[in-house]
Amino acid sequence: xxxxxxxxxxxxxxxxxxxEFSAREITKAHVDAIAKARGLNAYVLETPEKALAMAxxxxxxxxxxxGGALEGAPLGIKDLFCTEGVRTxxxxxxxxxxxxxxxxxxxxxxxxxxxxxxxxxNLDEFAMGSSNETxxxxxxxxxWRRKGSxxxxxxxxxxxxxxxxxxxxxxxxxxATDTGGSIRxxxxxxxxxxxxxxxxxxxxxxxxxxxxxxxxxxPIARTVEDSAILLKSMSGHDPKDSTSLNVPVPDxxxxxxxxxxxxxxxxxxxxxxxxxxxxxxxxWAQGVEWLRDAGAEIKEVSxxxxxxxxxxxxxxxxxxxxxxxxxxxxxxxGKREAGEDLIDIYQKTRGRGFGEExxxxxxxxxxxxxxGYYDAYYLRAQRVRARIAEDFKxxxxxxxxxxxxxxxxxxxxxxxxxGDPVQMYLNDIFTVTANxxxxxxxxxxxxxxxxxxxxxLQILGRPLDEATVFSVASAIEKAAGFSAKPDVWWG
Amino acid sequence: MALDxxxxxxxARLARLEEPDARLPVLARELESIMQWIExxxxxxxxxxxxxxxxxxxxxxxxxxxxxxxGDPLKVxxxxxxxxxxxxxxxxxxx
Numbered sequence: 343x344x345x346x347x348x349x350x351x352x353x354x355x356x357x358x359x360x361x362e363f364s365a366r367e368i369t370k371a372h373v374d375a376i377a378k379a380r381g382l383n384a385y386v387l388e389t390p391e392k393a394l395a396m397a398x399x400x401x402x403x404x405x406x407x408x409g410g411a412l413e414g415a416p417l418g419i420k421d422l423f424c425t426e427g428v429r430t431x432x433x434x435x436x437x438x439x440x441x442x443x444x445x446x447x448x449x450x451x452x453x454x455x456x457x458x459x460x461x462x463x464n465l466d467e468f469a470m471g472s473s474n475e476t477x478x479x480x481x482x483x484x485x486w487r488r489k490g491s492x493x494x495x496x497x498x499x500x501x502x503x504x505x506x507x508x509x510x511x512x513x514x515x516x517x518a519t520d521t522g523g524s525i526r527x528x529x530x531x532x533x534x535x536x537x538x539x540x541x542x543x544x545x546x547x548x549x550x551x552x553x554x555x556x557x558x559x560x561p562i563a564r565t566v567e568d569s570a571i572l573l574k575s576m577s578g579h580d581p582k583d584s585t586s587l588n589v590p591v592p593d594x595x596x597x598x599x600x601x602x603x604x605x606x607x608x609x610x611x612x613x614x615x616x617x618x619x620x621x622x623x624x625x626w627a628q629g630v631e632w633l634r635d636a637g638a639e640i641k642e643v644s645x646x647x648x649x650x651x652x653x654x655x656x657x658x659x660x661x662x663x664x665x666x667x668x669x670x671x672x673x674x675x676g677k678r679e680a681g682e683d684l685i686d687i688y689q690k691t692r693g694r695g696f697g698e699e700x701x702x703x704x705x706x707x708x709x710x711x712x713x714g715y716y717d718a719y720y721l722r723a724q725r726v727r728a729r730i731a732e733d734f735k736x737x738x739x740x741x742x743x744x745x746x747x748x749x750x751x752x753x754x755x756x757x758x759x760x761g762d763p764v765q766m767y768l769n770d771i772f773t774v775t776a777n778x779x780x781x782x783x784x785x786x787x788x789x790x791x792x793x794x795x796x797x798x799l800q801i802l803g804r805p806l807d808e809a810t811v812f813s814v815a816s817a818i819e820k821a822a823g824f825s826a827k828p829d830v831w832w833g
Numbered sequence: 834m835a836l837d838x839x840x841x842x843x844x845a846r847l848a849r850l851e852e853p854d855a856r857l858p859v860l861a862r863e864l865e866s867i868m869q870w871i872e873x874x875x876x877x878x879x880x881x882x883x884x885x886x887x888x889x890x891x892x893x894x895x896x897x898x899x900x901x902x903x904g905d906p907l908k909v910x911x912x913x914x915x916x917x918x919x920x921x922x923x924x925x926x927x928x
Contacts, residue, residue: 443908541888555888584893653871664848671849673923675912684924685849693851701850705841705864708848719871724884726877731885763863764870780888805889 346371347511351568365414369397378833387462413456418513421462424548433477436695438677446548464503472769474502485510485828489794498528505532515563523773526785530748530798533787541780542587545580553662570594597809598816608643608741615750632821645733657723664707748785748798
């Protein structure tokens with residue numbers, strides 16, 4: 343039944359609806375594939391019984407000619423989304439065996455539409471990382487390897503489990519979240535498609551918070567259209583998240599394949615990094631040609647504050663994180679350490695429960711918010727953020743979408759960058775601007791490098807104009823004809 | 834600006850993070866290099882620019898100030914490290 347795991351989400355939904363195979367069959371095929379692929383460490387919790395029970399419920403709905411937009415489709419869930427009765431850890435020790443008594447809004451909408459949960463996916467602790475190496479469960483291994491090499495590569499992060507599971511056919515698609523690039527960078531590293539929608543498109547309720555003004559949920563899938571189908575189910579207004587936008591959700595899938603005649607594409611000259619491989623530069627130029635051939639108008643544009651986006655992010659995100667993570671005090675949930683007095687218990691609980699990268703960011707955040715530094719760092723960073731957002735506002739007067747590289751390199755080896763925080767942070771150099779400005783961004787595979795690793799391009803769009811982003815992405819997908827898959831070495 | 838060991842100790846205390854003494858010099862070095870990299874923000878002209886705190890231009894919605902959830906202490910306590918008789922058990926806070 344392994345061919346059932348090779349299907350796109352769209353093809354699987356059609357097959358389920360036509361009763362060519364059952365939800366139980368396609369779910370079982372995925373459950374078996376996951377059990378064989380434990381070497382990748384993509385899933386931190388498998389829920390096969392729940393998956394099969396949900397699949398049976400889907401089958402009975404499908405038999406009656408009923409069923410939602412995702413009826414019977416097996417998906418993976420990033421372990422940052424609270425799932426009722428299913429352990430949720432943010433891949434941090436501090437959450438212990440935390441088992442939510444509630445369901446996140448985004449996942450509840452997937453179940454409302456008939457999707458099946460396969461299990462919880464690995465991530466960097468509290469989504470802080472670009473290599474999935476800060477997880478309490480250990481790193482995920484990228485299904486892709488360099489040609490002729492068996493060196494383990496990172497799938498990127500923080501949504502490393504989601505990206506690896508989608509790439510290795512361990513789900514039809516997965517939920518993910520993106521605070522500085524955590525959907526798009528892993529998608530680029532694994533040859534998958536990931537979109538971070540406009541800030542406010544998806545409810546943040548029930549997603550473990552990292553940096554509330556930047557966090558957004560989105561899907562990772564294997565095709566542009568599959569990601570559009572998933573995003574539709576994940577989106578929508580939720581009164582439980584005060585920043586959730588009360589606007590209609592378009593049929594994103596309908597935008598895929600739409601003509602690009604008259605669409606203006608900006609190529610921002612600042613999206614070049616020191617030491618960026620020629621291959622990425624060439625792929626970017628190729629992407630421009632593909633869009634020109636598809637009828638788009640190409641224009642060089644400038645986003646002058648781009649180089650300040652990452653340092654700005656490393657004030658704003660840790661500041662918000664230090665505040666959000668103050669709730670982990672060992673009193674109401676999670677693990678509590680013993681200590682001499684209350685403060686000592688807090689310090690030991692947090693000192694031992696959080697990993698090194700999380701503690702580093704809490705310290706930075708606490709420092710930049712502390713008396714005497716607030717104006718110099720935090721307030722200044724918020725003003726720089728306004729400049730970055732203004733850049734986008736200006737450029738979107740001239741063009742309808744932007745084309746950029748997704749990452750400054752292909753997937754790197756596990757351990758290669760974990761010793762130098764700033765080097766690790768530079769992974770998000772092309773993705774972080776979209777979070778600061780709140781605009782949608784999609785990464786998709788567009789080619790392979792000389793070592794046989796996938797390289798991605800990124801499309802950025804106007805706020806709430808994911809439709810144009812999808813139409814541009816599907817034009818590139820069609821032109822690139824990217825069909826490479828990693829050799830199955832994991833079982 | 835110098836992120837010395839004493840500053841790191843003070844910030845760690847503020848953040849309620851236990852850091853062993855041996856870790857402090859390492860952290861001071863790491864944080865100093867991150868903050869030095871961040872210093873480039875000083876090059877940006879932000880004169881008269883309003884600080885941006887939200888990614889969307891919307892006014893926070895108001896709702897009726899009424900109870901919308903609750904009344905289920907057992908559910909709330911399910912993940913508590915210690916609980917008794919429907920309450921959280923916490924260390925002594927006041928003498």
